[in-house]
Amino acid sequence: AQKVTQAQTEISVVEKEDVTLDCVYETRDTTYYLFWYKQPPSGELVFLIRRNSFDEQNEISGRYSWNFQKSTSSFNFTITASQVVDSAVYFCALSEVSGANSKLTFGKGITLSVRP
Amino acid sequence: DSGVTQTPKHLITATGQRVTLRCSPRSGDLSVYWYQQSLDQGLQFLIQYYNGEERAKGNILERFSAQQFPDLHSELNLSSLELGDSALYFCASSGSGTSLKGAFFGQGTRLTVV
Numbered sequence: 001a002q003k004v005t006q007a008q009t010e011i012s013v014v015e016k017e018d019v020t021l022d023c024v025y026e027t028r029d030t031t032y033y034l035f036w037y038k039q040p041p042s043g044e045l046v047f048l049i050r051r052n053s054f055d056e057q058n059e060i061s062g063r064y065s066w067n068f069q070k071s072t073s074s075f076n077f078t079i080t081a082s083q084v085v086d087s088a089v090y091f092c093a094l095s096e097v098s099g100a101n102s103k104l105t106f107g108k109g110i111t112l113s114v115r116p
Numbered sequence: 117d118s119g120v121t122q123t124p125k126h127l128i129t130a131t132g133q134r135v136t137l138r139c140s141p142r143s144g145d146l147s148v149y150w151y152q153q154s155l156d157q158g159l160q161f162l163i164q165y166y167n168g169e170e171r172a173k174g175n176i177l178e179r180f181s182a183q184q185f186p187d188l189h190s191e192l193n194l195s196s197l198e199l200g201d202s203a204l205y206f207c208a209s210s211g212s213g214t215s216l217k218g219a220f221f222g223q224g225t226r227l228t229v230v
Contacts, residue, residue: 035219043204045221047118091159095219102210103149103172104219106159 002027004094006107013082014115021077021110023092029053034068034075035093035104045091051075082114119143122207122222130230134195137225141188141209147171148190149210149219150182154203165190197229 003026013019025034036048049059051068059066063080079086089111093104119142129135141148150162152175161174165184176182179197184190194201204226208219 037221043226044118044223045206047220093159102147102219103161103164103174104151104159104208105161108158 002029002032002094002096002105004092004105004107006092006110008110009108010111010113012113012115015084016081018078018080019082019112019114021079021090021092021112023075023077023107025073025075025092025094027094027096029096031096033095033102035091035095036066036075036077037091037093039089039091039109041088048077079112082112084114084116087112087114118220118222120207120209120220120222122205122225124225125223126226126228128228128230129197131197131199133197133229134193135197135227137192137194137205137207137227139190139192139207139209139222141190141207142220145209145211146188147210148184148188149208150176150190150192151206151208151221152203153206153224154200159206162192194227199229202227202229 005024032053034051038046038048056068065078067076089109091109092107095102095104121140123138146167149164151159152162153159162176163182164172168184179195182192204224206224207222210219
């Protein structure tokens with residue numbers, strides 16, 4: 001069975017601080033995808049990134065960066081120079097790629113509060 | 117804008133009632149997924165349809181059912197509603213269904229059962 005653990009439940013930082021959100025996953029599949037989603041107070045789920053299990057290259061998109069380490073089954077997300085607009089709940093998710101069943105298994109989410 | 121449309125955005129209904137949530141997937145997407153987000157259970161997969169056929173089932177109650185129509189829109193039917201069914205219900209869609217190119221979510225329907 002697949003499992004995603006986001007051990008941090010709430011993080012509070014002051015604007016311009018860097019913050020890292022941790023994600024650890026479990027799967028028996030050799031091929032899988034990892035995701036991060038942002039859920040702002042308005043409630044929608046905003047897709048941030050998808051990474052497949054064969055691509056361990058780190059990715060940077062503006063102030064966001066992701067570190068995928070297969071050896072430790074982790075897919076951590078760092079926000080550099082955080083801003084108040086980054087305040088949201090962040091979810092890490094895992095999907096298997098087996099036939100047509102590609103449901104997502106989500107972690108419990110991390111509530112990030114960025115104070116001015 | 118994810119391209120996935122869910123209606124209604126908000127729904128308030130009484131216990132014992134039945135409601136229908138609607139989802140229109142992104143253009144060209146054949147797979148539709150339904151998820152429930154509640155305070156105690158978090159985000160949970162309910163059910164997936166691919167091109168009109170049920171493909172996978174998660175933690176979906178027997179009181180809940182879904183279908184996908186020929187135009188690929190999907191409906192989630194919730195019956196005999198209980199207070200505990202109050203939650204945010206999301207629909208997501210993706211490409212061919214054989215590999216998840218990216219699950220894009222609608223804005224959700226917030227269901228309140230009173």
